[in-house]
Amino acid sequence: xxxxxxxxxxxxxxxxxxxxxxxxxxxxxxxxxxxxxxxxxxxxxxxxxxxxxxxxxxxxxxxxxxxxxxxxxxxxxxxxxxxxxxxxxxxxxxxxxxxxxxxxxxxxxxxxxxxxxxxxxxxxxxxxxxxx
Amino acid sequence: xxxxxxxxxxxxxxxxxxxxxxxxxxxxxxxxxxxxxxxxxxxxxxxxxxxxxxxxxxxxxxxxxxxxxxxxxxxxxxxxxxxxxxxxxxxxxxxxxxxxxxxxxxxxxxxxxxxxxxxxxxxxxxxxxxxxxxxxxxxxxxxxxxxxxxxxxxxxxxxxxxxxxxxxxxxxxxxxxxxxxxxxxxxxxxxxxxxxxxxxxxxxxxxxxxxxxxxxxxxxxxxxxxxxxxxxxxxxxxxxxxxxxxxxxxxxxxxxxxxxxxxxxxxxxxxxxxxxxxxxxxxxxxxxxxxxxxxxxxxxxxxxxxxxxxxxxxxxxxxxxxxxxxxxxxxxxxxxxxxxxxxxxxxxxxxxxxxxxxxxxxxxxxxxxxxxxxxxxxxxxxxxxxxxxxxxxxxxxxxxxxxxxxxxxxxxxxxxxxxxxxxxxxxxxxxxxxxxxxxxxxxxxxxxxxxxxxxxxxxxxxxxxxxxxxxxxxxxxxxxxxxxxxxxxxxxxxxxxxxxxxxxxxxxxxxxxxxxxxxxxxxxxxxxxxxxxxxxxxxxxxxxxxxxxxxxxxxxxxxxxxxxxxxx
Numbered sequence: 009x010x011x012x013x014x015x016x017x018x019x020x021x022x023x024x025x026x027x028x029x030x031x032x033x034x035x036x037x038x039x040x041x042x043x044x045x046x047x048x049x050x051x052x053x054x055x056x057x058x059x060x061x062x063x064x065x066x067x068x069x070x071x072x073x074x075x076x077x078x079x080x081x082x083x084x085x086x087x088x089x090x091x092x093x094x095x096x097x098x099x100x101x102x103x104x105x106x107x108x109x110x111x112x113x114x115x116x117x118x119x120x121x122x123x124x125x126x127x128x129x130x131x132x133x134x135x136x137x138x139x140x
Numbered sequence: 141x142x143x144x145x146x147x148x149x150x151x152x153x154x155x156x157x158x159x160x161x162x163x164x165x166x167x168x169x170x171x172x173x174x175x176x177x178x179x180x181x182x183x184x185x186x187x188x189x190x191x192x193x194x195x196x197x198x199x200x201x202x203x204x205x206x207x208x209x210x211x212x213x214x215x216x217x218x219x220x221x222x223x224x225x226x227x228x229x230x231x232x233x234x235x236x237x238x239x240x241x242x243x244x245x246x247x248x249x250x251x252x253x254x255x256x257x258x259x260x261x262x263x264x265x266x267x268x269x270x271x272x273x274x275x276x277x278x279x280x281x282x283x284x285x286x287x288x289x290x291x292x293x294x295x296x297x298x299x300x301x302x303x304x305x306x307x308x309x310x311x312x313x314x315x316x317x318x319x320x321x322x323x324x325x326x327x328x329x330x331x332x333x334x335x336x337x338x339x340x341x342x343x344x345x346x347x348x349x350x351x352x353x354x355x356x357x358x359x360x361x362x363x364x365x366x367x368x369x370x371x372x373x374x375x376x377x378x379x380x381x382x383x384x385x386x387x388x389x390x391x392x393x394x395x396x397x398x399x400x401x402x403x404x405x406x407x408x409x410x411x412x413x414x415x416x417x418x419x420x421x422x423x424x425x426x427x428x429x430x431x432x433x434x435x436x437x438x439x440x441x442x443x444x445x446x447x448x449x450x451x452x453x454x455x456x457x458x459x460x461x462x463x464x465x466x467x468x469x470x471x472x473x474x475x476x477x478x479x480x481x482x483x484x485x486x487x488x489x490x491x492x493x494x495x496x497x498x499x500x501x502x503x504x505x506x507x508x509x510x511x512x513x514x515x516x517x518x519x520x521x522x523x524x525x526x527x528x529x530x531x532x533x534x535x536x537x538x539x540x541x542x543x544x545x546x547x548x549x550x551x552x553x554x555x556x557x558x559x560x561x562x563x564x565x566x567x568x569x570x571x572x573x574x575x576x577x578x579x580x581x582x583x584x585x586x587x588x589x590x591x592x593x594x595x596x597x598x599x600x601x602x603x604x605x606x607x608x609x610x611x612x613x614x615x616x617x618x619x620x621x622x623x624x625x626x627x628x629x630x631x632x633x634x635x636x637x638x639x640x641x642x643x644x645x646x647x648x649x650x651x652x653x654x655x656x657x658x659x660x661x662x663x664x665x666x667x668x669x670x671x672x673x674x675x676x677x678x679x680x681x682x683x684x685x686x687x688x689x690x691x692x693x694x695x696x697x698x699x700x701x702x703x704x705x706x707x708x
Contacts, residue, residue: 026504113503
């Protein structure tokens with residue numbers, strides 16, 4: 009089976025690089041970018057299965073990015089990443105078609121599970137996938 | 141990132157003290173007292189004036205009613221007395237003209253005339269004729285007075301000068317009171333004679349007694365010296381001094397009030413007599429006390445009613461005002477508390493977000509290190525591991541920085557004055573907002589003077605002021621907006637900080653209210669206390685805050701702060 013292609017979008021470069029490497033060690037085909045525009049450019053150029061998207065970024069924010077991703081490819085699953093539980097922005101993101109959301113810091117096993125679920129087209133049993 | 145800090149003055153600050161004095165019991169007692177006094181004064185004064193005027197007018201009318209009949213009586217009595225005297229004088233004048241000097245000089249003829257006069261008029265006791273030298277030529281009566289000379293007697297001089305004379309009453313040799321009536325008959329060439337009669341006062345007594353109008357009253361004659369000429373009931377006997385005060389001269393009937401009685405008097409013309417009439421005792425007072433009592437009862441009941449209504453009404457109203465103030469103060473405290481709680485919530489969320497980013501990096505870097513150690517057959521290269529550990533340490537430092545900044549902020553919440561560079565303070569405050577500015581692409585421009593001014597003020601309070609205003613600016617601008625912050629030195633030893641945004645602006649009708657407590661345009665989102673608290677802090681620091689705004693153009697807040705004096 010082909011590796012799951014994951015794009016990680018977060019303005020914290022160090023977080024992106026560590027997550028990319030850890031996911032790759034677990035058999036994912038993970039790539040990382042540090043801005044919304046970069047993510048959109050990447051997605052226009054290459055195929056991808058799941059996007060892990062930070063909500064709060066300079067320039068294009070997470071909500072704007074997910075809106076454009078869904079314009080580009082409504083079937084592409086997006087998982088939201090947030091620093092704190094701003095219920096309002098999470099609700100907005102979910103309304104825009106996000107698959108699920110995760111809170112920083114993320115437990116790697118949790119992330120793997122949700123990424124797999126997203127790629128399999130299966131919505132998670134329960135939303136509110138906290139760090140644990 | 142931190143998007144707000146707790147608002148509100150520190151506990152025990154001035155505003156709370158003011159509020160306490162505003163709703164203290166003493167203040168409402170004073171308000172009540174002022175209300176009761178002023179309303180009572182306004183209501184009772186006209187009542188007192190009206191009652192006084194009413195009483196005075198009634199007294200006047202009552203007195204008038206008492207005095208007018210007495211004046212009429214005494215004047216009529218005086219006319220009757222004048223008629224009595226004139227009647228006798230006319231009879232004597234007739235005798236003096238009808239008979240010759242020679243006839244009258246004969247005592248026998250004179251006796252006949254006296255008998256005729258006694259029979260016709262009554263009251264005559266004797267009759268005499270004197271020549272111009274004062275010698276008694278003839279006499280008819282009970283005494284032997286012929287040949288006596290009266291030239292030096294005052295009455296003789298009086299009658300030769302004036303033509304007629306009425307004497308005062310005196311006791312004669314027979315010891316009964318009578319008076320003298322005399323007239324002078326001019327015969328030409330400096331010659332003439334005097335006809336003189338003694339009149340018994342019994343007649344005049346009866347006449348005067350008949351004037352008595354009211355039972356219990358008194359009526360009598362006095363001479364010019366106040367000596368009784370006729371007997372009185374209660375003011376002394378004949379020729380005693382009347383026990384009334386001296387009566388001032390008056391050309392017509394007059395009334396005096398003496399010891400609660402009315403004394404009416406009138407001068408009998410052509411005589412030394414004054415007719416005096418005294419009202420019964422208490423006549424004057426009979427209407428007074430009843431009226432006074434009625435008026436006092438009316439006044440008392442009215443005043444009590446007014447006071448009752450005023451006191452109960454004022455107490456009720458002041459009570460309601462106090463309840464309303466208390467409710468308002470309680471609501472204010474509750475809102476302030478909720479505002480603090482909401483701010484605390486936002487602060488926590490901001491801190492959580494700010495700290496979670498580096499914590500996430502630590503987690504992933506440490507996780508990656510563990511992955512490399514567990515998932516690889518061989519140890520990863522040393523440089524790689526050092527790299528990851530460095531990254532963890534850097535992120536941990538970031539966390540430390542955030543907590544330090546938070547602690548530093550909390551420390552400045554204590555009230556204390558120190559020398560502050562406003563520029564540095566503004567940069568510190570913006571440190572909390574840098575991330576949001578970056579996320580929202582908000583440009584922040586500074587316009588600071590080259591030589592940064594300093595002020596002596598409270599750092600923590602000023603942080604709150606600027607954070608509140610800059611937060612408002614952030615709320616007002618769209619993403620990609622612009623906020624300018626500047627400092628200018630102002631005349632009068634002050635420094636002004638201005639914060640300008642190119643946001644939505646404030647409508648003119650809201651500008652006047654933006655510092656009012658509970659005024660908010662963020663429907664449901666704000667407590668409306670932020671700017672009111674900011675205003676309170678600036679006032680407390682001795683400064684001023686003003687705002688200029690135009691809808692669609694932007695808003696500029698100007699905070700002017702005194703430089704203050706450095707503490708020694």
